Amino acid sequence: MIVINFSHPLTPTQITAIENLAGNVIQEVIQIKTQLDPQQPFGEQVKPLIESIPFLSQQWQTEAILINLPSFSPIAALVLAALHGRMGYFPAVVRLRPIEGKVPPQFEVAEILNLQAIRDSARSDR
Numbered sequence: 001m002i003v004i005n006f007s008h009p010l011t012p013t014q015i016t017a018i019e020n021l022a023g024n025v026i027q028e029v030i031q032i033k034t035q036l037d038p039q040q041p042f043g044e045q046v047k048p049l050i051e052s053i054p055f056l057s058q059q060w061q062t063e064a065i066l067i068n069l070p071s072f073s074p075i076a077a078l079v080l081a082a083l084h085g086r087m088g089y090f091p092a093v094v095r096l097r098p099i100e101g102k103v104p105p106q107f108e109v110a111e112i113l114n115l116q117a118i119r120d121s122a123r124s125d126r
Contacts, residue, residue: 001019001022001025001026001065002028002029002030002063002064003026003066003067003068003094004053004065004066004067005029005030005031005032006032006070007069007096008107009031010029010068013108014096014107014108014109015029017108017109018066018109021109021111022066022092022112024064030053030054034070034079042074042078046078046079046082047082049079050079050083055086057086060086060087061088065087065091065092066091066092067079067083068094069094090115090116090118091115092115092116093112093113094112095111097110
C-alpha cells in the first residue's frame with residue numbers, strides 16, 4: 001500500500017496504526033508539500049500538487065493507495081476531485097484526531113474512511 005500524505009509527516013506510531021487498520025503493509029509514504037498561495041486560485045495550484053506524484057496513469061488505477069488529506073477543507077475537496085479524476089473512484093482516506101490532554105498537541109489515527117463505499121451507499125438514497 002502507498003500512502004500519499006498531503007499533511008504533516010506521519011509518525012512511526014501513526015504508520016503502524018494505519019497498517020493495522022488497513023490490514024496492509026505500507027510500502028511507501030509519498031510526502032506532498034501542500035502550502036498554497038491564498039491570493040491565487042486554488043484550483044490552478046492543486047493540479048501541480050497531483051502532478052508531482054510520480055505515478056503513471058496505470059498506477060493511479062491499479063495501486064493500493066491511501067490518502068492523508070490536507071486539513072484545509074477547500075484544498076481537501078479539490079485534491080479529492082483531482083484524485084477521483086485520475087483514479088476513477090474515491091480513495092480511502094485517513095482520519096486523525098487529537099489525543100486528549102497532550103501538550104504539545106499530538107494526533108492519533110482514528111479510522112480509515114472508505115469514501116467510495118460511502119458514495120456507493122449514498123446512491124441508493126437518491
